[in-house]
Each structure stands twice: as C-alpha cells, then as structure tokens.
Amino acid sequence: MPSPIPLARFLPSVEIRSYNSSPLVLSCKRGPFASSPPVRERVLPPRLAWCSIDWGEVQILEPLGSGGFGHVYRATYRGETVAVKKVNRCVKNRLASRQSFWSELNAVQLPRHPNLVKVLAAGPCGPGDAEGLEAVIMEYAGSSTLHHAIYNCPGSDLGFARCLTYSRDLTRGLAFLHAHNIVHLDLKPANVLLARRGPHTCCKIGDFGCSLRLHLLDPGAATGLTGGTYTHRAPELLRGLPATRKADIFSFAITLWQMVSRRVPYEGVERQCVIYAVVAYQLRPTLSDPIFSAPNSLGACFRGTIERCWAAQPEERPGAKCLLEELDNIQDSENQAQERCSTPDLPVY
Structure with missing residues (x-):
C-alpha cells in the first residue's frame, strides 16, 4: 500500500485523476431536486469498460487476509478461482487507497504471463456492499508467499x-x-x-x-x-x-x-x-x-x-x-x- 499522496497530485475538478494513469472517474450528478447535493458515481472510463466487475458472477468463498486497505477473499468469478481485494470505505487513508486502486489497473491490460498475477477486473464494490469502496479481481495464485x-x-x-x-x-x-x-x-x-x-x-x-x-x-x-x-x-x-x-x-x-x-x-x-x-x-x-x-x-x-x-x-x-x-x-x-x-x-x- 503506497504512502499518502499529496493533494497537489490531484486536479481540483470533479474528475479526479492520478498523475500516472488513474482510470477511475468520479462524476458529479445532481439529485432529483436542484438544491440536493451532488451524488458521486464511481465508474471506469469507456476504454476500461470491458474489465468492469460483474458482481452477479462473483461468489465469495473465504477470507484470505486483511490489511490497512481492506480485505482479500478467495472467490469464484465466471467459473475461475480468483482473489478479490476490497478497499474498505472506512480506510484511514482514502487517498492512498484510491491511488493504490488506480495503480493496480496499470496491469489490467497486460496479457497473461506465468510470472505475474493477472488482474482480471476492477471497479466499485457492489451496490449492496456498505463497507466496500473499490475492488480488484485477480487470478488466484495460492496464499503462500x-x-x-x-x-x-x-x-x-x-x-x-x-x-x-x-x-x-x-x-x-x-x-x-x-x-x-x-x-x-x-x-x-x-x-x-x-x-x-x-x-x-x-x-x-x-x-x-x-x-x-x-x-x-x-x-x-x-x-x-x-x-x-x-x-x-x-x-x-x-x-x-x-x-x-x-x-x-x-x-x-x-x-x-x-x-x-x-x-x-x-x-x-x-x-x-x-x-x-x-x-x-x-x-x-x-x-x-x-x-x-x-x-x-x-x-x-x-x-x-x-x-x-x-x-x-x-x-x-x-x-x-x-x-x-x-x-x-x-x-x-x-x-x-x-x-x-x-x-x-x-x-x-
């Protein structure tokens, strides 16, 4: 997990982009009434829409570990055993966690390689997940390091x-x-x-x-x-x-x-x-x-x-x-x- 990223790294607009390749976009939309506060949606840009998570295909099996960012689970996704890393909404350093999420997606378009853990999908946690913020799905390579x-x-x-x-x-x-x-x-x-x-x-x-x-x-x-x-x-x-x-x-x-x-x-x-x-x-x-x-x-x-x-x-x-x-x-x-x-x-x- 990277250390805190200075606020100056981010643009002061409603689209927050990392200095390297941040694929996560925060768009602001007004609620049904003009006076209602903006509602933020976390979506991936069109070029990465293909790797968005289909949560209907995810079945969590067991927890594998946890850290300051959140939790990792063993799961199945579209018939494949995978590891799911979820960033907690209440994480202490949300800027660092979000930067980590963006950086994980640097590897999402890479072909499979026998000596790299393949990143399969990423995006916001499911609508019913009150604790999760973002998630990354990776191939499951075991738990031994x-x-x-x-x-x-x-x-x-x-x-x-x-x-x-x-x-x-x-x-x-x-x-x-x-x-x-x-x-x-x-x-x-x-x-x-x-x-x-x-x-x-x-x-x-x-x-x-x-x-x-x-x-x-x-x-x-x-x-x-x-x-x-x-x-x-x-x-x-x-x-x-x-x-x-x-x-x-x-x-x-x-x-x-x-x-x-x-x-x-x-x-x-x-x-x-x-x-x-x-x-x-x-x-x-x-x-x-x-x-x-x-x-x-x-x-x-x-x-x-x-x-x-x-x-x-x-x-x-x-x-x-x-x-x-x-x-x-x-x-x-x-x-x-x-x-x-x-x-x-x-x-x-």
Whole structure:
C-alpha cells in the first residue's frame, strides 16, 4: 500500500485523476431536486469498460487476509478461482487507497504471463456492499508467499537451485513489465506469490498498487513519490528523482539478498536512519556473512549479481533482460556441471 499522496497530485475538478494513469472517474450528478447535493458515481472510463466487475458472477468463498486497505477473499468469478481485494470505505487513508486502486489497473491490460498475477477486473464494490469502496479481481495464485518461504520455514534451506529458479522467475516478470513500460516499484518477498505449476513452484509478482506507466508520466510529476517499501526502495527514489526501470532492479537485489541470507534487511535500524544512510552513505544489507564469502557457497555465487543490481547509480545496474541472460548463463553452467558429475568415467585401455 503506497504512502499518502499529496493533494497537489490531484486536479481540483470533479474528475479526479492520478498523475500516472488513474482510470477511475468520479462524476458529479445532481439529485432529483436542484438544491440536493451532488451524488458521486464511481465508474471506469469507456476504454476500461470491458474489465468492469460483474458482481452477479462473483461468489465469495473465504477470507484470505486483511490489511490497512481492506480485505482479500478467495472467490469464484465466471467459473475461475480468483482473489478479490476490497478497499474498505472506512480506510484511514482514502487517498492512498484510491491511488493504490488506480495503480493496480496499470496491469489490467497486460496479457497473461506465468510470472505475474493477472488482474482480471476492477471497479466499485457492489451496490449492496456498505463497507466496500473499490475492488480488484485477480487470478488466484495460492496464499503462500516468498516471504513465508524465507522466514517462516525454520530448518529448511532454499538452496542454490531454488534461489536461482526464483530469481529467474522474478527477472522474467520484471522484463515483461518493463517491456510494456510499467515499473512495479514495490518488489519484495511479501508481494511474490509461490504458485504450483505441475510438480514445480514458480514465483508470480503481484500487488501493483505502487506501479507506474512510464510513457504516461510527466517527468516532473514522477518526483517525490512516497509509496513502496523503504527497505527495498532505490536511493534515487528516496532522493525524489524520477522512477525508472532500474528502480525495480535495486528492489530485486534486496530480495535476492533476503533469499540467500534469510535475514531481514537493516534489522533494528530506525526507518529514517536507513533512508538517510542509503542515500548519503550507500548503506546496503551486509555481505560480510560467511555465506557470501565462503568459496562455492550459495552467497558467493550471487554476490556479484547482488552488488551490480544495487549499485548507487541506476545506469550502473543491469536491465532486466541482461540480468535474465546472466542468470540463464549461471543455470547453463550449473546444468553442465551436473552432467559432468553424472557421467561415469570411461575405462582406459
């Protein structure tokens, strides 16, 4: 959930539009009497009418979780199991919640991708829902997250193979988003779902509540953004500079560090101290643990990748496509090493 958005971001007219791509329109209509106050309707613009929610096709099955924005439910929609995220009408920060809703719709027109949670429909809550404000319907990818796999499974080890697989999944998802001019801006383990795909588990990037469409941005309007998670936020964004694709690469580096170390970044350090040190002194999570320095260790294999991806200057970080090629090369080398180990030596005569 993004942080509060300044009121200056919004136009002072009856149509409220976000600085990035806000598809929600608030239209003012008078009641039956001239003296009656305006009645506001929440509708999607014509270009997004196809993704409006048909609440007659929604069947809520069970709650999945809740937060400051509202609640998430498992449900069925047009014969498909889905997740329904409802924004509460009484949410404390309605501007932030509405901005999150608009940002979620940045992904609504994207084709399906195996490493992204597909947004299926969105719009105002049903007429009989007194508590809900807006809702987003997404594909159901399960309830297990990468955060749970890292921190809530004591005694287990993600291991080199799984870290590499998950890293490639995340990079594929980012490369797809970036190719469509969308930056996620809140990549972290809690926003990565672990979905079953046959006998294997794959990562799906979800929660587009901080995302931006780059080609719709006014560079001046993109500065000073306050959404996202400060532990994973690129230093240029903390300085108030415009968002670019390389901001997601920085977040990927912190996430990969978490997979390898299984530690919380900047644990015990106050938020403001972290933000200042990341910007002013290039503070990063520690790489001094033995796992990052021992020869042939899990961390040693990924250390160079992590350091390149969290470089202070965005232009020094690899793009998602180049990063994926790098990880694919690591996977190819690993496969070749396994083949050599499994091939018996032929006898010499």
